[in-house]
Amino acid sequence: MTATAAPLASLLADWGEWLPDLAGGLWTSVRLGAASLALGLPLGLLAAIGLTSGGRGARIALTTLVELARGVPVLVLIYLAYFGLPRAGITLEAFAAATVAIGLSVAGYSSETFRAGLLSVGRGQRDAAAALGLTPAKQYRLVIVPQAIRIVLPPLVGLAVQVVQLTALAFTIGLPELLGRAYNLGSITTEYLGVLLLATVLYLAVLVPLSQLAALLARRAAP
């Protein structure tokens, strides 16, 4: 009994010691995820509106942009924003570079979701809104978007899960988020397994409730 309890007790003691540092990292991860969604979702919605009601030229240009944002690994987008953009005269700090890269990916993926949501709102709703004399902006704001939101909410919460997972890649450009701090602690203490397990638990503490929420919303939206 004591033979198995001793390593467990020492692991828990270690965890207690590492927790403040790693919790700070988790906070950075969550902030990065929120910033990426705040940047990417409005762009995705704009792209979807352009894709569903723009002219032919706009559609081709937007489709190309969306395919580019979705076809390139996010890690490469992060490297491009952090190591590549300075060459073009734009120097971003690690947090901003990761936000731009992950946000671009969010815009690409969410545009498909928003497009499906907008198309799900019946033609009659649009016509009725137009017949009421609403301006195109008001048609979207008051009639179409509120109805589309119900359709797109479950997949968007699912996307938020992916986004928090993607934030772990930001350690590659030196951002001290959860994985980056765990790796640093691991190299100092050489207790990689214990540190990484604690980091895993912290990721799960955010991601499991978020995925459960996505699944719940999807079940509710299903007919």
Added chain:
Amino acid sequence: MGRIVELLAAGIPATLAVTLGAFAIGLLGALPLVALRLAPLAPARWLAAALIDLLRAVPPVVWLFLIFFGLPQAGLSFAALPAAVIGLGLIAAAYIAEIWRAGLDGVPAGQRDAARALGLTPLARLRLVTGPQALAIAVPPLGSYLVGLLKDSAIASTIGVNEIAFRALTESQQSLDGLRVFLITGVIYLALSLPFGLLARWTSARLQRQVAT
């Protein structure tokens, strides 16, 4: 420019090894997961569901770190390439298990009943009737998953697998021309994902023809 392309292209075999290796592990590993997920025993179903959720909830790069940096402390050491293949393969097994399950769910109940009425054994029903139809339903999502996996394989660079993204990072630090290097890198990934997408569409069309009603 030509030199950069050549340098990055030398990473393509490692990228394909990670992608296809993980996909193969995923296809096989998904089978026991799906069997458990559809088992008559409720605890078996819960166990499979929990395992699938856990594999999908932890960020892929964290899995790779756990395997590559963490497991050696438990006496299990892997080189970078096998560590990446195993990590991404386990995650793939969880996603593919759900794809198989959705495929089996999509087969109309009448098909199952008819196969039973014909006196086919459960195994023969799966092999001759429900399996092929479920496969036809599963191929398009499997194709998208494979394309996604190709992009995820870039994560292997974080534990030092000498694939495209790893070479790009090294080259950008030597040449100090990150913009050009990573733009070319992006184009290479896009170019690689095209044949995968086409293959998925072609396979899907063939399977649809075979089971067309």
